[in-house]
Amino acid sequence: MLADGSLFEGEYVGSVPNGSPHSGEIVFNTALTGYQEVLSDPSYAGQIVTFTYPHIGNYGTNAGDNEAQTTHVRGVIVRELARRSSNWRSEQSLEAFLEAHTLGAIAGVDTRRLTRILRSAGAMGAAFGPTSGEGAFTTDQLKQAAVDEKGTDGVDLVAQVTTKETYTVGSGEKNVVALDFGVKSSILDQLARFATVTVVPASTTADEILAMSPDGVFLSNGPGDPRIVTYGVETVKALLGKVPMFGICLGHQILSLAIGGDITKLSFGHHGANHPVQNQFTNKVEITSQNHNFALDPASVQEVADVSHINLNDNVCQGIRLKDGSAFSVQHHPEASPGPHDSAYLFEEFNTMMESK
Numbered sequence: 001m002l003a004d005g006s007l008f009e010g011e012y013v014g015s016v017p018n019g020s021p022h023s024g025e026i027v028f029n030t031a032l033t034g035y036q037e038v039l040s041d042p043s044y045a046g047q048i049v050t051f052t053y054p055h056i057g058n059y060g061t062n063a064g065d066n067e068a069q070t071t072h073v074r075g076v077i078v079r080e081l082a083r084r085s086s087n088w089r090s091e092q093s094l095e096a097f098l099e100a101h102t103l104g105a106i107a108g109v110d111t112r113r114l115t116r117i118l119r120s121a122g123a124m125g126a127a128f129g130p131t132s133g134e135g136a137f138t139t140d141q142l143k144q145a146a147v148d149e150k151g152t153d154g155v156d157l158v159a160q161v162t163t164k165e166t167y168t169v170g171s172g173e174k175n176v177v178a179l180d181f182g183v184k185s186s187i188l189d190q191l192a193r194f195a196t197v198t199v200v201p202a203s204t205t206a207d208e209i210l211a212m213s214p215d216g217v218f219l220s221n222g223p224g225d226p227r228i229v230t231y232g233v234e235t236v237k238a239l240l241g242k243v244p245m246f247g248i249c250l251g252h253q254i255l256s257l258a259i260g261g262d263i264t265k266l267s268f269g270h271h272g273a274n275h276p277v278q279n280q281f282t283n284k285v286e287i288t289s290q291n292h293n294f295a296l297d298p299a300s301v302q303e304v305a306d307v308s309h310i311n312l313n314d315n316v317c318q319g320i321r322l323k324d325g326s327a328f329s330v331q332h333h334p335e336a337s338p339g340p341h342d343s344a345y346l347f348e349e350f351n352t353m354m355e356s357k
Contacts, residue, residue, distance in 0.1 A: 001142035002026065003125040003149065006117055010108035012130040013081060014098030021137050022104045024048040024074030025151040026126035027293070028115045030272030034289075034338020035094065036061045038073075039103070042161040042182035043249060043291045045072035045223035046152050048126050049271075052115050057082035060090030061097040067184040067337065072161055072223070075128060076105035077114065104128065122267035123293065125149030152293060153265065157224030158182060158232070158250070162202040169197045174354055177214040179204065181222030181232060181250045186337035190347045191218060203231050206238030216244040216354040219251025221333065226253035226263055226294055233257045240326060244357050246350040247329030249292055255329045256320065262300040266316070269293035270331075273339030276312040277319075277332055285312065288332035289339025295331065296320070325353075 001007055028050040029038055035056050038049060056078040076098065085093050098105055106128055118124075127145035129137045161182040170192025178188065178199045191197045198212060202222075209217060217239055219232075226233075229250075236258035239245060247255040253263055270290040277288045286309075298307045298317040309319030309330055319330035328350075334343035 001127055001139060001146045002117065003146040004117075004121060005143065007139065008106070008109045008114060010106040012104065013095055013107055014076070014105040015102040016135045017104060017129045021127040021129035021142050021145045022048070022075040023125065023127040023145045023149045025123050025149065026050060026077075026118065027123050027269055027271050028052055028111075028118055029291075030274060031289070031338055032273070033059075034273055036065045036097065037067050037186070037338045038291075039076065039097075040067040040071050041184055041291065042068050042072050043184075043221050043223045045157045045161050045182065046155065047073060047223075048075040048077065048128070049073055050077040050111055050114055050118070051079075052111055054079040054111070055082055056080070057085055057094030059087035060085030060093055062089050062091040064089070067186060068161075071101040071103060073103065076103060077109050077111060077128070078105065078107050079109060079111045081105070081107035118268050123151070123269060125151055152224045154228060155224055156228045158202050158222050158229050161223060163199055164201065166198060166200050169199060170195060172196050174215045174351065175213065176216050176218055177209050177212050178218040178220055179232065179235065179251070181220045181229065181254070183220035183222070184333075184335065184337065187220065187248065187333075187335045190335045190344070193347070194351045202229065204235065206235045209235070209239065210242065214243055215357070216246065216350060218350070219245060219247035219254055219329065221249035221251060221291075223250070225265075226250055226257060229254060241324065244350070244353045245327035246346070246353070247327070248333060249331060252319065252329035252331050253292075253294055253296060255327060256296040256301060259301055259304050259322065262297040263294050264297060265294050270311065270316070275332065277309050277343070278312055280306075280308055280310060286342035287340045288334075288343055289336050290332045292331055328353075
């Protein structure tokens, strides 16, 4: 049930709800593969994900593809859940993955109709659950849960997903401190190719970071409204000009706020592994992986930063580079998990920036 009253029926699968319906802000993802990476991405905290690709679960799941140790997505909606999975790396089915991570899902839903509603009306609250058998709900209960859903506006979801303890990844030559706003393990793997990465909680202060003598600071991806993560913005403000910085996704938005930018919420966001983005310095077009609901108004930072990337679907700003050369960021995911590797060169640019700081 959507908050606007739209009702969809299907087959309930996965973990049985515990006393209340599954609810969240519903979005759609256009990726053809990478469903496990999507479901384990902390950036989807607070959201129900609808997959537009009709067959999900074909190649199963395996522990090596998880982007985090636990899942934060609120639920999953698919057209058809694969009845059997086939891949040499598969360790369990997607349905078993859902049950292991206490996730609920609906299969058999008309996801084309659902996506058209979301494209027209925008992301909204939604709720789902079984209407018969164990843990059954009435449609009125589902409707009320959908209406009551707060979504991602004005909610600090970063505090729910950030690490509680500092830890280290890799053993490279550079010393990089990564502010964890909801970081994906595949991003850390990319940084670990050339750096020893110290991952710190999102609440870590600038003084604490500078005391680690970093060659560079990485601002990670993460969920929700960046305007609420004021502690992260203040930390980045205090670091500007003192150490090279590279931000991805929410990290891009937090860097934008730190330099005085305005952030707005997109109608239904960008979620998928097939978004065309043009590099404004080279004019090359990159196919990118994306997951965000908020975006920067580039006019608000034009005095201090240049737009480096633009989304060719809707001309939304996809990246900035500070005019003093001290920091850059992109809205898309260059680690490409899931997705193509067209933007992977950005990690090497960060490495080069640290060498010439």
